[in-house]
Amino acid sequence: MTDTAFTVGTGCPSGLEPPAASAAGDLSAFVRTKGGVSSLNLSVRGAKCGGCLSKIEAALQALPGVEQVRMNLSNGKLRVAWRGPDLANSVAECLTQLGYGVAAFSEDDTAKARKSEERQLLVAMGVAAFALANIMLLSVSVWGGHGEMGLQTRKALHAISGLIAFPVLIFSGRHFFQSAWAALKHGHANMDVPISLALILAFGVSVWETASGGEHAYFDASVMLLFFLLIGRFLDARLRRQAHAAAHDLAALQNRSVTRRSVTGTLETVRAEDVHRGDTIILAAGERAVIDMKISTGISSVDESLVTGESLPRTVQRGETIYAGTINLDQPMTGEALGEATDSLLSEIAGMLEAGEQNRARYRKIADRAVSLYVPFVHTTAALTLVAWLMLGASPREAILVAVATLIITCPCALALAAPVAQVVASGNLFKRGIFLRSGDALERLAEVDHIVFDKTGTLTLGTPRLVSHHGEELARAACLARASRHPLSRAIVEAAGPGELADQIEETPGLGVEGWIDEQRYRLGSAEWVGAERAREADGPTLWFASDQGDPIQFDFEDQLQADAAAALEGFEHTNVPVEILSGDTERAVSRVADQLSITTWRAKVSPQGKVDRLTTLRNQGKKVLMVGDGLNDAGALALAHASLAPGGAMDVSQSASDAVYSGGLSAISSVLAVAKRTRGVMLQNFGLAAAYNLIAVPIAVTGHVTPLIAAIAMSASSLIVTLNALRINQGGTQ
Amino acid sequence: MTIIVYLIPVALGLGLLGLIAFLWSVNSGQYEDLDGAAHRILIDDDNPL
Secondary structure: OOOHHOOOOOOOOOOOOOOOOOOOOOOOHHEEOOEEEEEEEEEEEOOOHHHHHHHHHHHHOOOEEEEEEEEEEOOEEEEEEEEEOOOOOHHHHHHHOOOEEEEEEOOHHHHHHHHHHHHHHHHHHHHHHHHHHHHHEEEEEEEEHHOOOHHHHHHHHHHHHHHHHHHHHHHHHHHHHHHHHHHHHOOOOOOOOHHHHHHHHHHHHHHHHHOOOOOOOHHHHHHHHHHHHHHHHHHHHHHHHHHHHHHHHHHHOOEEEEEOOOOOEEEEEEEEHHOOOEEEEEEEEOOOOOOOOOEEEEEEEEEEEHHOOOOOEEEOOOOOOOOOOOOOOOOOOOEEEEEEEEEOOHHHHHHHHHHHHHHHHHHOHHHHHHHHHHHHHHHHHHHHHHHHHHHHHOHHHHHHHHHHHHHOOOOOHHHHHHHHHHHHHHHHHHHOOEEEEOOOOHHHHOOOOOEEEOOOOOHHHHEEEEEEEOHHHHHHHHHHHOOOOOOOOHHHHHHHHOOOOEEEEEEEEEEEEEEEEEEOOOEEEHHHHHOOOOOOOOOOEEEEEEOOOOOOEEEEEEEEOOOOOOOHHHHHHOOOHOOOOEEOOOOHHHHHHHHHHOOOOOOOOOOOHHHHHHHHHHHHHHHHOEEEOOOOOOHHHHHHHEEEEEEEEOOHHHHHHHEEEOOOOOOOOHHHHHHHHHHHHHHHHHHHHHHHHHHHHHHHEEEEEOOOOHHHHHHHHHHHHHHHHHHHHHHHHOOO | HHHHHHHHHHHHHHHHHHHHHHHHHOOOOOOOOOHHHHOOOOOOOOOOO
């Protein structure tokens, strides 16, 4: 980088976000070249303000050959286009130096489909708004000229309104008609059936009235109905797209590129999706496996904490299988790629996910329950109105007009807006706190939680060991050896010792330790047997031994550190009387230590993935609404089965997609999610209450035949506005 | 009252103009980055016209 102005501080200059660590692998596999111009779409983490925007764009513009840089601040997407040699990795490096996390981003088909759906709804809404404004213009003159306007003029104004309304109803209303038709064909009735019916009847009656020179035409009402309903539909689509994009982004932040040995023996970087079964994969030291592989050469220790929950590394060698999510610690390994779900563990987890999802699909949303009460009520009322008026001796024309007016005024504008508006406001609120919702109805389930189950490694704890015993001078020497190793315990020693020198002639033996020379003396750092220590002191966590040829071995103790805010967060749950328990795949000793520190009385250690699912099933059968919080592959089944689930940002992608929301930045996020979910649920229920209250007032007016198009217009817009304003209250209170 | 024969088409035409502008803004991606636009205005232009 040439420009010194940009090296002053890293990360967001406003201090809204700390500098983010980058998880990018080789990005060149994601470059697309077309007509000499190469482009790369990246997802950038940590950019929050205008300063970030100019910092990023200016720095990248300064790279040789770059033609276009455009950063989207709303969704953190960055598009870079350049001519000439491959810049992918220098772009990534530049962003990393600036203090932003970066990952390759490729839009999947679902995202594209959602985007086009959202755009169609937006256009439909715009067209409806245009029609509404113009018809209203004409309607106001009809209402204003009541009693004075001549029949011919009124007829003409109604006819023009009808001419505007007809194409708009077909164009903008097709979303409802199609959905209603599809539901009717399968013998169901959804919300769109009464909507379509009201739209069509309102239009039909108005045409009839216009032709016969009647006083009231409901063209304005039907288009207004359409407009408000489309707002609700649009917000819903936008929310779903954002939730999908957030989930997709989080998955993209994990390295998805793989080093493959091609047939000719050369190494190439390819995307994980492009790897076929049987390909030869190279897993470098420090790299995280993104696909399952069977090791063919090499021996190394691996960190499987994301797969099994076990916090201590394991030594693997030829013939063994490692799963996606495993981190290779010491030596490069070669392996053969395995197909999907070929192995018992993965197919077992896939089965659990499926079972969990089926279970979740059975959950009935509040909105659906409201609709199922509402639809029969409205149709019965309209039908009874028709019959009653006929029996009281009204003319069929009059009776039909009153019945249709009833149908129009009770049509669910407020009902259609009640849930989506609240969900959009809540998800925006959570997004600002670094919490990404994966679905709107997740909030409803989160609000009902009365029991919390935590995974330990990586959720309650940081998942990385920290040195707890101190040895001063010996520590500095041990660090000289440890600096050469990627083993988490070595890393912990280096972190405690700080920067320093490296020993000579370092040799690392996977699964045993590191050996090297300092001041003409040979030192070893590793397991007790390998170093030659006999008296192993009792320790709570993992240990490491360090000794010279002559001296006595020294023991280093480590522990998996708790998340900084774990104690405070759990105390909060205690206050709200929500029972908490731990389900971990780790050893009994490690789990009991964490449980003691957090004063959690219920815990289980050495739990298999199936064990976690079983425990959750038991709790469910006891009628508990369980919130599962976990990050590993071994938690995925439990996450999918739980009533609601959360995963931290560093979780496996399988676990993220099995959970309802993904949070970043500590366990305190959990209590904010629950608080916002409760508030949202409250507001949604209020909104449905308001919609019901509206109907209580509107129905008697309609049934008695006092609804004019003017009253319908005022009632519909007022109820929609009240519901929307009420939803904005979610942002009040509890914000930090 | 014959004036409305002209006024109504004029009103419709103006509305249509607004609709076309809206469709153009949707299709040219102006709703893609609402936060960024708010911040971009604050960025100093090093090469003023």
